[in-house]
Amino acid sequence: MTDQPQYQVLARKYRPETFADMVGQDAMVRTLKNAFAADRIAQAFIMTGIRGTGKTTTARIIAKGMNCIGPDGKGGPTTEPCGQCEHCVAIMEGRHVDVMEMDAASRTGVGDIREIIDSVHYRAASARFKIYIIDEVHMLSKNAFNALLKTLEEPPEHVKFIFATTEIRQVPVTVLSRCQRFDLRRIEPETQIALLRKIATAEGAEITDEALALITRAAEGSARDAQSLLDQAISHGAGETTADQVRAMLGLADRGRVLDLFDMILRGEAAAALTELSGQYADGADPMAVLRDLAEVCHWISVIKITPEAAEDPTIGPDERTRGQAMAADLPMRVMSRMWQMLLKALEEVAMAPNAMMAAEMAVIRLTHVADLPSPEELVRKLQDTTPPPSGPSGGRPAPQGGNTAAISNTPAPTHSGPSGPSASGAQTAVALQTDALQHYARFEDVVELIRTHRDVKLLVEVETGLRLVSYQPGRIEVNPTSDAARDLVGRLGARLQAWTGNRWAISVADGGGPTIAETRDAAENALMQQAQDHPLVKAVIAAFPKAKITEIRTEAEKEQDALEDALPEVDDEWDPFDED
Numbered sequence: 218m219t220d221q222p223q224y225q226v227l228a229r230k231y232r233p234e235t236f237a238d239m240v241g242q243d244a245m246v247r248t249l250k251n252a253f254a255a256d257r258i259a260q261a262f263i264m265t266g267i268r269g270t271g272k273t274t275t276a277r278i279i280a281k282g283m284n285c286i287g288p289d290g291k292g293g294p295t296t297e298p299c300g301q302c303e304h305c306v307a308i309m310e311g312r313h314v315d316v317m318e319m320d321a322a323s324r325t326g327v328g329d330i331r332e333i334i335d336s337v338h339y340r341a342a343s344a345r346f347k348i349y350i351i352d353e354v355h356m357l358s359k360n361a362f363n364a365l366l367k368t369l370e371e372p373p374e375h376v377k378f379i380f381a382t383t384e385i386r387q388v389p390v391t392v393l394s395r396c397q398r399f400d401l402r403r404i405e406p407e408t409q410i411a412l413l414r415k416i417a418t419a420e421g422a423e424i425t426d427e428a429l430a431l432i433t434r435a436a437e438g439s440a441r442d443a444q445s446l447l448d449q450a451i452s453h454g455a456g457e458t459t460a461d462q463v464r465a466m467l468g469l470a471d472r473g474r475v476l477d478l479f480d481m482i483l484r485g486e487a488a489a490a491l492t493e494l495s496g497q498y499a500d501g502a503d504p505m506a507v508l509r510d511l512a513e514v515c516h517w518i519s520v521i522k523i524t525p526e527a528a529e530d531p532t533i534g535p536d537e538r539t540r541g542q543a544m545a546a547d548l549p550m551r552v553m554s555r556m557w558q559m560l561l562k563a564l565e566e567v568a569m570a571p572n573a574m575m576a577a578e579m580a581v582i583r584l585t586h587v588a589d590l591p592s593p594e595e596l597v598r599k600l601q602d603t604t605p606p607p608s609g610p611s612g613g614r615p616a617p618q619g620g621n622t623a624a625i626s627n628t629p630a631p632t633h634s635g636p637s638g639p640s641a642s643g644a645q646t647a648v649a650l651q652t653d654a655l656q657h658y659a660r661f662e663d664v665v666e667l668i669r670t671h672r673d674v675k676l677l678v679e680v681e682t683g684l685r686l687v688s689y690q691p692g693r694i695e696v697n698p699t700s701d702a703a704r705d706l707v708g709r710l711g712a713r714l715q716a717w718t719g720n721r722w723a724i725s726v727a728d729g730g731g732p733t734i735a736e737t738r739d740a741a742e743n744a745l746m747q748q749a750q751d752h753p754l755v756k757a758v759i760a761a762f763p764k765a766k767i768t769e770i771r772t773e774a775e776k777e778q779d780a781l782e783d784a785l786p787e788v789d790d791e792w793d794p795f796d797e798d
Contacts (some may be wrong), residue, residue: 403438
């Protein structure tokens, strides 16, 4: 009974054997071919790129090329290894004694690097070069990298290093500067589809072009991922593999149905959109995948709107391409940008939600409700068209005109100064203890400023909100406390003023008086707020949005003042450090 050959997955079975077999890496292949032809082979290489683009495979091909001796045993370093000599065969089988592959993810310490440092001094046992291939080199520890630096910079002539990593930013710059770096690119969709078709033909498998396009899109530029998915799709199809079978295998929604859902959302048809989402969910589509597909469609249409050539993507079918081009022509960019932002937020919510389907449904509801919201330009135009006729506030004064509420003029409220009230004459005849020092406090506002200077915040707030001024003379104040003023406020105010000025202040309580300082200060703001609320355009906005509120009003004077503060001062003569004068 003969042993049946063990099945080998497609990613290993069709692994490139030479540089000619490499796909999508033309720049790297050309550089290496020229280096080998000119005998300018570096002592260290580092390969970087996403998963499945051929980093380790490239390292093995380089190792074969350096040690290949040809079928006749007389060949030298070449970029086209024969694949027949003992070195080529042993290297591809991973058993060559002079080509050592090390996984840095499992051997990260200084001790592992010390083994390499101790062994580099010994010449290769049978090959031309002793080659060390370190995969996932970014996983080495900091001390391990430092231990390798000297050997990496000046290795013996018979030693070569080849590194591979997916995280090039985690590799110290001191290591990068000692290596020739090659960035392996993602495989382009056209190249990927051609590679998959070649493998499928070699395997005798029947698979549709649309199914290959789905696999290519899911692989995201990785050749190994694409070959693994192809391997799975061939087994899943058990005959001719169709796009529907691949879509079911990957848990994806039908691209056409995603476009239908996208169109329903933009038309604001919430019920139809939820029904379509439920249908895709029932057919096996993951809610996260559906929202991700919606975001992909949104991005694709936006790109088509800017660069129409993007529609010629080989992974997109002709029907989808036609619909995408039509949507790009009809939809404004602001709608696409708003939908993109909301889809990103929805993806975060679905990822964190205990029930992904519920979160996806809520996201679709939000998207449909904002689909028909007008743009800011349309809203202003609509408000201007529906603005009611201007009517002045009480007293017959017309409301200020203009489209900007921030430009409404400010009308300052009157402030109290000087003696007033029925006790003014008594205040003039009262005996006041005045000195020259009290002449600095000719107005009550000077007293308030004195309190502010001494940083007595509690007393300042109480005076501004709890006292109505009846009359004032330096050294004598008559006030009318408000109902919520502290009972000892008058006594505390007199004591503090005497302590600060060194003179006795007579503070008495009387009837009458004007508004408090706080009421006077707020009067101008309240008047300005009232004028803004009476403005026709503001009325129209509040009528359209009942919950809207005016949060801030800036007058023209304030805007001019801000502009002056922000403006840079003019420089008459710039200082020249080289001017001897």
